[in-house]
Amino acid sequence: MNIEEQIELLMQGTEYGDEDLKKAMTAELRERLIFAGKEGRPLRVYCGYDPTSTDLHLGHTISMRKLRQFQDLGHDVTFLIGSYTALVGDPSDKNKARPILTEEKVAENAETYTEQAFRVLDPVKTKIRYNGEWLSKLTLVDLIRLGQNFTVQQFLARDNFANRLEKGEPIYLHETFYALMQGYDAVAMQTDIQVGGTDQLFNIIVAGRKLQEALGQKPLVGIITGILPGTDGAQRMSKSTGNIVPINSGANDMFGKLMSVPDSAMGIYMRLVTRWGPQEIEKIEKDVDSGEFHPRDAKMKMAGEITSIFYSDDEAKAAQENFIRTFQQKEIPDEMPEFDLQPGQTIVGVILAAKLAGSKSKARALIDQKGVRLDGEVLERGDAVFPHPGVLQVGKRRFLRVK
RNA sequence: GGGCAGUUACCCAAGUGGCCAAAGGGGACUGACUGUAAAUCAGUUGUCAGAAGACUUCGGAGGUUCGAAUCCUUCACUGCCCA
Numbered sequence A: 001m002n003i004e005e006q007i008e009l010l011m012q013g014t015e016y017g018d019e020d021l022k023k024a025m026t027a028e029l030r031e032r033l034i035f036a037g038k039e040g041r042p043l044r045v046y047c048g049y050d051p052t053s054t055d056l057h058l059g060h061t062i063s064m065r066k067l068r069q070f071q072d073l074g075h076d077v078t079f080l081i082g083s084y085t086a087l088v089g090d091p092s093d094k095n096k097a098r099p100i101l102t103e104e105k106v107a108e109n110a111e112t113y114t115e116q117a118f119r120v121l122d123p124v125k126t127k128i129r130y131n132g133e134w135l136s137k138l139t140l141v142d143l144i145r146l147g148q149n150f151t152v153q154q155f156l157a158r159d160n161f162a163n164r165l166e167k168g169e170p171i172y173l174h175e176t177f178y179a180l181m182q183g184y185d186a187v188a189m190q191t192d193i194q195v196g197g198t199d200q201l202f203n204i205i206v207a208g209r210k211l212q213e214a215l216g217q218k219p220l221v222g223i224i225t226g227i228l229p230g231t232d233g234a235q236r237m238s239k240s241t242g243n244i245v246p247i248n249s250g251a252n253d254m255f256g257k258l259m260s261v262p263d264s265a266m267g268i269y270m271r272l273v274t275r276w277g278p279q280e281i282e283k284i285e286k287d288v289d290s291g292e293f294h295p296r297d298a299k300m301k302m303a304g305e306i307t308s309i310f311y312s313d314d315e316a317k318a319a320q321e322n323f324i325r326t327f328q329q330k331e332i333p334d335e336m337p338e339f340d341l342q343p344g345q346t347i348v349g350v351i352l353a354a355k356l357a358g359s360k361s362k363a364r365a366l367i368d369q370k371g372v373r374l375d376g377e378v379l380e381r382g383d384a385v386f387p388h389p390g391v392l393q394v395g396k397r398r399f400l401r402v403k
Numbered sequence B: 001g002g003g004c005a006g007u008u009a010c011c012c013a014a015g016u017g018g019c020c021a022a023a024g025g026g027g028a029c030u031g032a033c034u035g036u037a038a039a040u041c042a043g044u045u046g047u048c049a050g051a052a053g054a055c056u057u058c059g060g061a062g063g064u065u066c067g068a069a070u071c072c073u074u075c076a077c078u079g080c081c082c083a
Helices: A003-010 A019-039 A058-072 A103-117 A140-147 A152-156 A159-167 A173-188 A198-214 A251-259 A263-272 A278-289 A295-310 A313-328 A347-353 A360-368
Strands: A044-049 A076-081 A126-130 A193-197 A221-225 A372-374 A390-394 A398-402
Touching: A003 A019, A003 A058, A019 A221, A044 A058, A044 A173, A058 A076, A058 A193, A058 A221, A076 A103, A140 A173, A152 A159, A173 A198, A193 A198, A198 A221, A251 A295, A251 A313, A263 A278, A263 A295, A278 A295, A295 A313, A347 A360, A347 A390
Parallel strands: A044 A076, A044 A193, A076 A126, A193 A221
Antiparallel strands: A372 A390, A390 A398
16 A cells, blocks of 8 residues: 555544644645654554453544554554553533543453454454553652643633533643643654544543653654444444443344444545545445435445444344344244243233333333234233233334244 | 622422412423424313322431421532622
8 A cells, every 4th residue: 555545544434623733734645654764663553442341343443543554554652551541531512511430440441441442453463451550650849840731721622621611610720731731642652643433532632742842752643533423323432422332242233233323424434434446435325326225225335334343243144034024024033032921921021021111101002002012922911811822012123022 | 718699390490487389481292273293272281189188399318397498507519799
């Protein structure tokens, strides 16, 4: 791959919110790549992760995909665990202050986090470091010196702070430390390239670069990846909005969730999550536009590609077949949870016991709405004794084999 | 430290003594339509009861009243202004 092709790939799916900034970063990236080629030294690339949760979803993997692209091009990638920054809680992606985690919890989370991350990254080529390594050594004086590089106005200009200020919501002082700490990470690792989401724009472009410059280093190049919308296609994928595609919930589930993503979000999913490069993606989009490729089939291809990143190719293929059978041909899926019927148990009782509804009222409502079927027959009376063993379907996608 | 305002269901938000299980919106769920897409239409959304109805809920605790989300006291939390 020549330099321009590398740049095209590495800038795929980036989002700077400002053309000039993007141009500047592209130019600096080019400069670095040329430099690296001449010196014969790989670029030092990192992305930081706060192990605040352990259930990773597709949104978490975007920056990992980007790191992987650097890895595949032979660069030196560090997976930085924000053991110390997690203690503060990043204000960037929330409009509320985050609860502070304990050190034990952070260590515990880090383990499951990296294990999942290595489905995207190359484990052999990845360095893992913890930012507590250097942040724990900073003294109050050091912190004050770091703080001298920034003004309060710069912080207040950030979207999430400005919003909260306007809405009259609290902004805690310690939240402003976060950017300083992250900027110092870049200094401590003598970073060439830092990868992060648009929510990290300030932390990367302002804090990291400024501190490096102040401390006599060449300011890093920020690769700012776009935000992945959730399965609703609109809001950012996040656990609290409930629109996530978890990476650990099985191939069938992943495939199905990806198929439920609106068409409008396909482009960004392809750019941010798949292993495909710019040419492949453009071809798919062109064929869909011209009507040669049915959007549904394009989405299936995408869902298959993504599923096979996290599971084996065979599992991905099986998930696709299962999807076609269940939803396109309306047959029952080959795998579903099982339930042992107790004598005398009512229909509502079974739904409740199998946790297909949260309360009796909800279960009754589902039955009233004709949302409950047994072997394809709509069940009318919830209080009746469960008629006979069979496949119970609640809503469109929940199945239960009652024995 | 002082003054003022606020805290309502998953979220936003109306409600200022009975007609309040609590308007409206969002979200979620179900059905129709479909490509399990989007859009659209109809419905559901505290718990229990087959219906009538009963019970628990409006930041926490206590009180006034026949009756409180609404009034009083107190505590906690948040914001704004002043220092």
